[in-house]
Amino acid sequence: MAIVGSGPAGLAAADQLNKAGHTVIVFEKDDKAGGMLRYGIPDFKLDKTVLDRRIAILKKEGVKFMLNTEVGSDVKASKLLKEFDAMLLAGGSRVARDLKIEGRSFEGIHFAMDYLIQSNKRVAGKKIAASKLIDAKGKRVVVIGGGDTGADCVGMAHRQGAISVVQIEVLPKPPECRSAAQPWPKYPSLLKTSTSHEEGGERHWAVLTKKFEGEGGRVKKVLCSRLDFSRKDDRGCPLMAEVPNSQFELRADLVILAIGFIHPEHGGALNQLKVSLDQKGNVKTSADYMTCVKGVFSAGDMRRGQSLIVWAIAEGRKAACAIDRYLMEKTSLPEM
Numbered sequence: 001m002a003i004v005g006s007g008p009a010g011l012a013a014a015d016q017l018n019k020a021g022h023t024v025i026v027f028e029k030d031d032k033a034g035g036m037l038r039y040g041i042p043d044f045k046l047d048k049t050v051l052d053r054r055i056a057i058l059k060k061e062g063v064k065f066m067l068n069t070e071v072g073s074d075v076k077a078s079k080l081l082k083e084f085d086a087m088l089l090a091g092g093s094r095v096a097r098d099l100k101i102e103g104r105s106f107e108g109i110h111f112a113m114d115y116l117i118q119s120n121k122r123v124a125g126k127k128i129a130a131s132k133l134i135d136a137k138g139k140r141v142v143v144i145g146g147g148d149t150g151a152d153c154v155g156m157a158h159r160q161g162a163i164s165v166v167q168i169e170v171l172p173k174p175p176e177c178r179s180a181a182q183p184w185p186k187y188p189s190l191l192k193t194s195t196s197h198e199e200g201g202e203r204h205w206a207v208l209t210k211k212f213e214g215e216g217g218r219v220k221k222v223l224c225s226r227l228d229f230s231r232k233d234d235r236g237c238p239l240m241a242e243v244p245n246s247q248f249e250l251r252a253d254l255v256i257l258a259i260g261f262i263h264p265e266h267g268g269a270l271n272q273l274k275v276s277l278d279q280k281g282n283v284k285t286s287a288d289y290m291t292c293v294k295g296v297f298s299a300g301d302m303r304r305g306q307s308l309i310v311w312a313i314a315e316g317r318k319a320a321c322a323i324d325r326y327l328m329e330k331t332s333l334p335e336m
Helices: 008-019 048-060 077-083 112-123 148-159 269-273 309-328
Strands: 002-004 025-027 064-066 087-089 109-111 140-144 164-168 202-204 207-215 218-228 248-251 254-257 261-263 296-298
Touching: 002 008, 002 077, 008 025, 008 048, 008 309, 048 064, 077 087, 077 269, 087 269, 087 309, 109 112, 112 148, 112 254, 140 148, 140 248, 148 164, 148 254, 218 254, 296 309
Parallel strands: 002 025, 002 087, 025 064, 087 296, 109 254, 140 164, 140 254, 164 202
Antiparallel strands: 207 218, 218 248
């Protein structure tokens, strides 16, 4: 059994399939296993000794890890398809959503995952060349995107010694308590304040990022305007409208784009296997997590799109159940 990707979905599936008695080999393109658990989440939120301990247990139980091995490049996906009885694609969703506005080409504007991955590697002791270093020390930082990833960038910038940190979000500020329009058990849209926010910085909602300005090829300002969501369409959905004469600017030496991800990387393994994609560009599967290629399954963000780690773990376990049933015609593994 080959598992491509050692993130939460891949590790969860490896754990279950190994317990079912299958020989499991996990292929990981990075130098250490863990995927987003290791490189996407800062150490101040997830101590990596916890992850290392779990991976060590999996190794002792028989799961094998092939690190520094990118399926589709270092090893052909078609080769694995011939050598293994089944394959699980759990490579995540790493193609970031970009903000294609004027001034985007200035230096000092980076995707959140590029910033977090490098920062996490630095914390682990890896040396980064000065020409490639993304460091908030002594800089005015603007984080664009109000989600969890943006909050992680805020916390990282604090720890690196930023002069100031401002986080902006295009959507309006969520309520602090459950509204009548979102009664239990509906999932409410509530204001989330993480430990990163408690440590300092500013947060602004309903802000449209319009333009980047710079000097000498480097970003120096973010030009913004306020948004109004009071009007609604015929379906009752809020309409976004720019507030007249509400333009303002934020000084910025470092800008982090934390506005989500659009789909997994389509080259490499996905291209070689010729798996079908859904309308959003994610790997398309049937209800049993199998792709259009017999014996090739997919789970996690690569299949359902960018989501929470708990969802990736659940997907990995469900996919493991489906794979075991495919290989053995029945399964005793729990779906959750």
